[in-house]
Structures are given as structure tokens and as C-alpha cells.
Amino acid sequence: MVEKQDVGRNKKSPVLAAIISAIFPGAGFFYVGNVFKGVAYMIIFALLVVLEVHSSEYGSRVMEIIVFGFLIAGFYIFQVIESFNDARAVSIKSNDDAKLKSREEMSLSGSIAVLIMGIIFLLINFDVLTLRQVIKLWPLVLVGFGLKFILNYFNLKKKEEENE
Secondary structure, three states: OHHHHHHHHHOOOHHHHHHHHHHOOOOHHHHHOOHHHHHHHHHHHHHHHHHHHHHHHOOOOHHHHHHHHHHHHHHHHHHHHHHHHHHHHHHHOOOHHHHHHHHHHHHHHHHHHHHHHHHHHHHHHOOOOOHHHHHHOOHHHHHHHHHHHHHHHHHHHHHHHHHO
16 A cells, blocks of 8 residues: 555656746756756756857857857757656656666766866866857767767666666
């Protein structure tokens, strides 16, 4: 009887998580119970908005403003979909170890992303880098996502082989 109540408590509505994230970026992860991921996504979204405002206020080229606009839109859509998927995963998985490992994996990814962004902004503040140089390096974000997807693929393959 207690197990049924625990499972019911762990069920989260993916649609509600997505709606909450659509209203306030990153907040859907708080609903799911992944506070660190929610904070990390809020910080990333805020930094993208600050970069957009900064680039438009300081006479940046139109291309730079458009790039940050697309980054904001893409990240906004991504975080809504990600909160939906996280809520669905929490509802489906009843194994606490799998949930904990998934959260730890995202904690590491989010921590690395925030650390890299902090280093970049620090270098900009000390005039080691300029905003234009950082904007030219934005494809590195795609490289990072690609590497993460590749690592996830091989980790999943390894787990499947161990289970067989």
C-alpha cells in the first residue's frame, strides 16, 4: 500500500511541467524535483537575454543580434521539451537509482555549462576576449551538444550490453 502511494507521488504531469517551463523558463524542473537543473536553465536563459541586450545596445552587427535571438528561441523551446521529457521520465521510472543517476549526470552537464559561461564572461570583463569573439565561437555550443549525445549513445549501448 505504501509503495503505491510513493509511486503516485513520483508521477508528474509532463504537460504541466512543459506549461510551467513555457511560462517561466526553467521552472518546470522545480515541479519535477530537479532544482539544480531548474536553476542552471534559468541562469543560462538569463545570460542569453543579457547577451542579446548587450549586443543590441553596443552597436553590434545585425548578424550578432540575430544569432543571440536564435539562441534564445532555441534554448527556450529546448527547455520546454526537456522539462516535458524529465517529467515523463520521473513518472515512468520507479527505480530510485536510475533517477538519481540521471539527475547526477545532468548536474555534471549543467555545472560544466555554467562554469564555461562564467569563465567566458570573466574573460570578457578582463578584456581578454571581446563579445564579438565570443559570438564567433557560438558553434562550440553545437559541438558540446554533439559530444554529449555521442557519450549518451555509447553509455546506453554499454548498459544494454551489460543487461544482456
